[in-house]
Amino acid sequence: MIVRRCIRLGLGLSILLTTAAGCSDADLTGPIVYEEQPAMSREVEGKAHLAGKPRIQEKARKTLARLYGPSPKEIHVPEGAPLSKDEQGRLGVLLANHVQTAQGPEKLPHAGGYGLYRRHCLHCHGVSGAGDGPTAPFLFPLPRDFRRGLFKFTSTPNGARPERDDLRRTIRDGLHGTSMPAFEALLTKKEIEQVVDYVTFLSLRGETELALIEEGFIADDEDEDALEDDIVDELVQSVFGKWEDAADTVVDPPVPRTPPSPESVARGRELFLGRTKEKLECAGCHGAKGLGDGPSFVDVDVFNRVVFGGDPSKMPERVAKLDEKARELWKQKLDEWGNPLRPANLSRAVYKGGRRPIDLYWRIAKGITGAQMPAHYPGIDHAQIWDLVNFVLALPYQPELLDDAPAPAAAEGVAADAPAVRR
Amino acid sequence: MRYWSLIFALAAVFSVGAFAYAPFSADWWLPNPAGEPYHSVSTFGREIDALFLIILVLTGAVFIGTQAALVWAQFRYADRIGEDGLPVRPAQYFHGSQRLEVIWTVIPAGILVFLALYQMDTWAKIKFRSASPRTPVLAEVTGRQFQWAMKYPGPDGRLGTPDDLFTVNDLHLVKDQTALIHLKSADVIHSFFLPQMRIKQDAVPGMAIPVWFDCDRAGRFELACAELCGWGHYKMRGDVVVHETEAEFQAWQAAKLAEQGRSQIAGADEPEGDDR
Numbered sequence: 001m002i003v004r005r006c007i008r009l010g011l012g013l014s015i016l017l018t019t020a021a022g023c024s025d026a027d028l029t030g031p032i033v034y035e036e037q038p039a040m041s042r043e044v045e046g047k048a049h050l051a052g053k054p055r056i057q058e059k060a061r062k063t064l065a066r067l068y069g070p071s072p073k074e075i076h077v078p079e080g081a082p083l084s085k086d087e088q089g090r091l092g093v094l095l096a097n098h099v100q101t102a103q104g105p106e107k108l109p110h111a112g113g114y115g116l117y118r119r120h121c122l123h124c125h126g127v128s129g130a131g132d133g134p135t136a137p138f139l140f141p142l143p144r145d146f147r148r149g150l151f152k153f154t155s156t157p158n159g160a161r162p163e164r165d166d167l168r169r170t171i172r173d174g175l176h177g178t179s180m181p182a183f184e185a186l187l188t189k190k191e192i193e194q195v196v197d198y199v200t201f202l203s204l205r206g207e208t209e210l211a212l213i214e215e216g217f218i219a220d221d222e223d224e225d226a227l228e229d230d231i232v233d234e235l236v237q238s239v240f241g242k243w244e245d246a247a248d249t250v251v252d253p254p255v256p257r258t259p260p261s262p263e264s265v266a267r268g269r270e271l272f273l274g275r276t277k278e279k280l281e282c283a284g285c286h287g288a289k290g291l292g293d294g295p296s297f298v299d300v301d302v303f304n305r306v307v308f309g310g311d312p313s314k315m316p317e318r319v320a321k322l323d324e325k326a327r328e329l330w331k332q333k334l335d336e337w338g339n340p341l342r343p344a345n346l347s348r349a350v351y352k353g354g355r356r357p358i359d360l361y362w363r364i365a366k367g368i369t370g371a372q373m374p375a376h377y378p379g380i381d382h383a384q385i386w387d388l389v390n391f392v393l394a395l396p397y398q399p400e401l402l403d404d405a406p407a408p409a410a411a412e413g414v415a416a417d418a419p420a421v422r423r
Numbered sequence: 424m425r426y427w428s429l430i431f432a433l434a435a436v437f438s439v440g441a442f443a444y445a446p447f448s449a450d451w452w453l454p455n456p457a458g459e460p461y462h463s464v465s466t467f468g469r470e471i472d473a474l475f476l477i478i479l480v481l482t483g484a485v486f487i488g489t490q491a492a493l494v495w496a497q498f499r500y501a502d503r504i505g506e507d508g509l510p511v512r513p514a515q516y517f518h519g520s521q522r523l524e525v526i527w528t529v530i531p532a533g534i535l536v537f538l539a540l541y542q543m544d545t546w547a548k549i550k551f552r553s554a555s556p557r558t559p560v561l562a563e564v565t566g567r568q569f570q571w572a573m574k575y576p577g578p579d580g581r582l583g584t585p586d587d588l589f590t591v592n593d594l595h596l597v598k599d600q601t602a603l604i605h606l607k608s609a610d611v612i613h614s615f616f617l618p619q620m621r622i623k624q625d626a627v628p629g630m631a632i633p634v635w636f637d638c639d640r641a642g643r644f645e646l647a648c649a650e651l652c653g654w655g656h657y658k659m660r661g662d663v664v665v666h667e668t669e670a671e672f673q674a675w676q677a678a679k680l681a682e683q684g685r686s687q688i689a690g691a692d693e694p695e696g697d698d699r
C-alpha cells in the first residue's frame with residue numbers, strides 16, 4: 001500500500017516537473033547553440049574534414065569560440081571584422097542588445113541583430129545560418145546557408161562576396177517567387193542594418209570554420225603548432241579581406257542601357273536562341289520558349305516528382321529510383337549547396353533578384369553565384385547584354401517572340417564552361 | 424442565500440461598465456486615426472459604424488433588460504426556510520407560458536428581420552459586383568504565403584503591360600477617390616483586411632475579386648491578413664499610404680518606376696539605408 005502511494009507520488013511529481021520544464025524557453029526551441037559543420041568530426045566525401053584528429057578538432061572549436069563567441073548569446077567580434085561601427089567607433093555593436101564594458105554590461109538602445117534574426121529569420125535560416133531552421137524542410141528552394149559566404153543575387157563578380165547593399169536589398173525586397181519574404185514593412189531601416197550585420201557575422205563565422213577545417217585537414221594531429229595563433233590570424237584576415245574587397249568590385253554597367261526598341265529586343269532574341277556567332281546557350285537551360293524547361297536540365301516532370309512528390313526527407317530515395325542517366329544528370333544539376341536547382345521560367349515576369357534592368361544586367365553579365373547560370377561578360381559585350389536584358393523584360397508581355405523557336409539541343413559541358421566559383 | 428444574486432449582478436455591472444466606457448477610450452473603440460478616434464475614414468466605414476451602433480444599442484438594451492430580470496428573479500425567488508424548518512414557498516410546477524414564448528420569439532425575430540432589411544443597401548453597395556465603380560483599377564493585389572504583392576497599372580492605366588509597377592506590402596491610393604483593386608491569391612485563402620476602412624474580403628485562389636473603398640484622410644494605415652493562412656499569417660502586414668492629392672500619388676509612382684527602371688548605379692538619387 002505504502003509502496004504504491006510512493007510510486008503515484010513519484011509519477012505525479014515527475015509529470016509536474018516535465019510540464020514545468022516544458023514551459024521554459026530552452027525546451028520550446030531546443031538549446032540555442034551553433035551547430036558544427038559535419039566535416040568537423042566526420043569524414044565527408046570529397047571535402048576537407050577533421051575525422052580522426054581529436055586534438056585539432058578541439059583546437060578548431062576553441063579558436064572558433066574565442067573569435068566569435070561560444071554561443072549566439074555571447075558574441076565576440078574579432079578586430080578588423082567587416083561589420084558596422086557605432087558613433088563611438090565600437091565594432092559590431094549592432095549585433096547585440098548589450099555590450100560588455102569594463103564596468104559591466106551596458107544596455108544598447110536597440111534590439112540588435114541577433115534578437116531580430118532570432119525573431120524573423122532563424123526559423124528558416126537556422127541558428128548558425130546553415131539554412132536549416134525548423135521551417136526549412138517545407139520550402140523549395142531551401143533557405144540560404146550563409147556559412148560559405150556565397151550569395152546569389154549580388155552586384156559583385158561571380159563567386160565574390162556581396163556588397164552590403166546587396167544584402168540590404170534582399171532583406172528589404174525579399175526574393176520574389178521564393179519564400180524569402182520582403183521585410184520592408186516589418187523592420188525599420190535601422191533594424192535592417194542590424195540584421196545585415198548579423199548575416200555578415202554568421203557568414204564570417206561559417207567561413208572561418210570552413211577555413212579552420214581545411215587548414216586542419218592538411219595538418220598532423222600530433223603537431224603542436226597546428227592551428228597556432230598566427231596561422232589562425234592569417235586565415236581570419238583572408239576571410240575578412242574578401243568581404244572588404246567586395247565594395248571595390250561592384251559592377252556598374254559602363255554603357256547606359258540601350259533603349260528597349262523592337263530592334264534591340266530582336267537582337268536579344270537571336271542571342272538568346274544561340275543564333276549569333278557567340279552561340280549562347282540560354283535556351284538550352286531556359287528552354288526554347290523560356291519556360292525553364294531546357295534540355296540541359298533535368299526534365300520538369302521528373303524534377304517535380306522528385307522534389308514535390310512526397311515527404312521532403314525521402315527525396316534521396318526518390319532520386320535513387322531514377323534510371324542511371326537521369327540520376328547522373330540530377331547530380332550534375334545541383335547548386336553549390338547541393339540542393340535541387342531549376343532554371344528560371346522567364347515567361348512569368350517574376351525575378352528573384354529583382355526586375356530592375358540593372359538587376360538583370362548583373363544576372364546575365366556575371367551569372368548567378370552557385371546556381372550554374374554562367375557569367376556572359378566578356379563573352380559578349382555590354383551592348384549585347386543590354387539587348388538580352390531588353391529581350392528578357394519584353395518576353396512575358398510578348399510570348400510570340402519565341403513562337404517559332406526550334407527546340408535547342410542539350411548544351412554539353414555548359415556547367416564546365418561556367419567560371420568556377422571562387423571561394 | 425438570496426445574496427448570491429449579487430455576484431451575478433456584479434458580473435453584469437462590469438460588462439455594462441465596459442460597454443459604457445468603450446466609446447470614451449480610443450483604444451477600446453473602433454480603429455480610427457490616432458488624432459480623431461471618432462472619425463471613420465471611409466464612406467463604407469461610416470455606414471458600417473452606424474449599423475454597428477444600432478446593433479450595439481439593441482444588444483446593449485436587451486442585455487441590460489435580461490440581466491436585470493435574471494438578478495431580480497434570483498433575488499426574489501431564492502429559497503427561504505421558515506421558523507418551522509420548512510420552505511416558506513413550496514415549489515410550483517407548470518408547463519410554461521405560451522404567451523411569453525411567443526413574445527420572446529417574435530420580438531427578436533422582428534429585430535433580426537429589421538436588421539437584415541436595413542443593412543441590405545449597405546451590403547449591396549460594398550459587395551455586389553454590379554455596384555463596383557467604373558473607375559480604372561488602382562492595383563492588382565495578390566496574397567501569397569506570406570505577403571501581399573501589389574501590381575499597379577502604371578502610366579498607361581492598363582495592367583499586364585511592361586510599365587506596370589510592382590511593390591510588396593505597400594498599397595498607395597489618393598484621398599477621397601474610390602480605389603478599386605482586383606484581389607487574387609497565389610496559394611491558399613487569405614483575407615484582405617483594412618481595419619480603418621472597415622474592409623474585409625477573402626482572397627480566393629482562382630478568382631479575381633473586385634474590392635473598392637475610399638479614405639477621407641491622408642496618412643498611413645494598416646493592411647493585414649484576416650484569415651489564418653499558415654504559420655506566417657501574422658507576418659502578412661502591409662502599409663497603406665493615402666496621398667493628399669493625385670499629383671502626390673503620381674510623384675510617388677514616378678519615383679518608384681524610376682527606381683524599377685534603374686540601369687546604372689551612378690546617379691542613385693535615393694540614399695539607401697541611413698547608417699552609411
Ligand SMILES: [Cu+2]
Binds near residue numbers: 612613649651
Ligand atoms: Cu494570409
